[in-house]
Amino acid sequence: MKIKRIGLLGVAVLALVAVLPLSAVAGGAQHVTWDIISLGSVPLAPPVTFNPDGEASAQAPDGEWITLTGSGTFVAPSGSNGGSGAVTGGGTWETSLGGSGTYEVKELVTWQFDSPQTLNIGGLPVPDNTGDTTKRANGVAVLRIEFSDGASGVLTVGCHGPGASDGIFEGIATTKGVKTYYNVPVPSPAVNEGRTLFHVL
Numbered sequence: 001m002k003i004k005r006i007g008l009l010g011v012a013v014l015a016l017v018a019v020l021p022l023s024a025v026a027g028g029a030q031h032v033t034w035d036i037i038s039l040g041s042v043p044l045a046p047p048v049t050f051n052p053d054g055e056a057s058a059q060a061p062d063g064e065w066i067t068l069t070g071s072g073t074f075v076a077p078s079g080s081n082g083g084s085g086a087v088t089g090g091g092t093w094e095t096s097l098g099g100s101g102t103y104e105v106k107e108l109v110t111w112q113f114d115s116p117q118t119l120n121i122g123g124l125p126v127p128d129n130t131g132d133t134t135k136r137a138n139g140v141a142v143l144r145i146e147f148s149d150g151a152s153g154v155l156t157v158g159c160h161g162p163g164a165s166d167g168i169f170e171g172i173a174t175t176k177g178v179k180t181y182y183n184v185p186v187p188s189p190a191v192n193e194g195r196t197l198f199h200v201l
Contacts, residue, residue, distance in 0.1 A: 028078050031201040032111060034141055034157050035071040035130045036091065036172065044189035046122030051129045056172040056194045059183035065096040066181045068155075068172055070103070071130075074141065076111035083144075084108040093147060093176075101148035109142040109154065113200065118162040131199035138164035139198050151177040158184070159196045170195060 036056050040049030057067040072089015090104040117136040119125065126133055143155045153175045160170040171184045171194040187194035 030076045030111065030113060031073070032076060032137075032141070033071070033073050033131055033199045033201065034089070034159075035197050036069055036157075037130055037195050037197045039192050039195065040127070042190055042192045047124040047127070048121045049127045049129065050133075050197055054193065054195060056196065057185065058171065058173045058181035059185075060179050060181045061183075062179075064179070064181075066174065066176065067094050068092065068103070068174065072105050072143075074105075074108040074111065074143070076108060076113075083110060087143070090145070099149065103145045103147045103153070103155075105143050105145050105155075107144040109144055111142075112140045114138040114140070114165050114168060115163050116200075117164075121162060128197075130197055132201075135199040135201060136161065137198045137200045138168060140168060141198070145174070147176060153177070157196050157198075159198050161197070172196065 035052055036054045038051045038054035040051060052071060053069065055067050055069050057065050059065050068091055070089065070091025072087060075084050075086035077084055085107055087105045087108050090102060092102050094100040115138050117138055119133065128136065138159050138161050141157045143157065145153045145155045147153060155172060155174045157172055158169040160168040169184045170187055173182045173184050175181070185194060
């Protein structure tokens with residue numbers, strides 16, 4: 001009986017390793033892409049298609065909203081330890097009070113890989129126009145950014161897709177100067193907004 005249980009455990013471990021990115025299994029540096037995505041259609045229902053050029057919003061305590069678009073890449077050090085200057089990307093920003101412009105990613109503060117995403121949603125494969133669908137991942141990235149109006153900020157990108165652990169939000173939160181846009185709404189199936197995606201290459 002013990003031998004059977006050990007054998008089954010070994011099969012499960014091998015199956016998990018097969019779907020994990022090599023860098024995640026080996027504990028090495030991870031090359032990651034991130035995107036604020038749009039869906040092929042709403043209301044959300046299978047088959048789901050992931051597209052670039054989406055937007056996501058968050059709210060400050062005074063009621064002001066900020067909406068971002070964006071995408072980029074970063075190289076995360078092994079062991080999820082520390083940050084990295086190996087970054088690209090940025091996007092646009094707009095607030096509900098009328099400000100707007102662009103932002104640029106300057107540094108990775110930290111990256112926490114959570115899990116690979118399941119390949120099917122609703123029993124159907126997912127066309128992914130932002131990257132290799134077999135590399136999709138759940139996790140959290142914290143990025144230091146600079147806004148075009150001179151303000152600095154810290155952008156948190158959270159991806160809570162299929163198979164994610166509890167406690168990860170889906171969407172973005174950011175600071176801009178002293179203002180904290182930390183109220184992150186849960187994406188609605190009827191609204192094409194507030195969704196993100198990572199690929200671990």
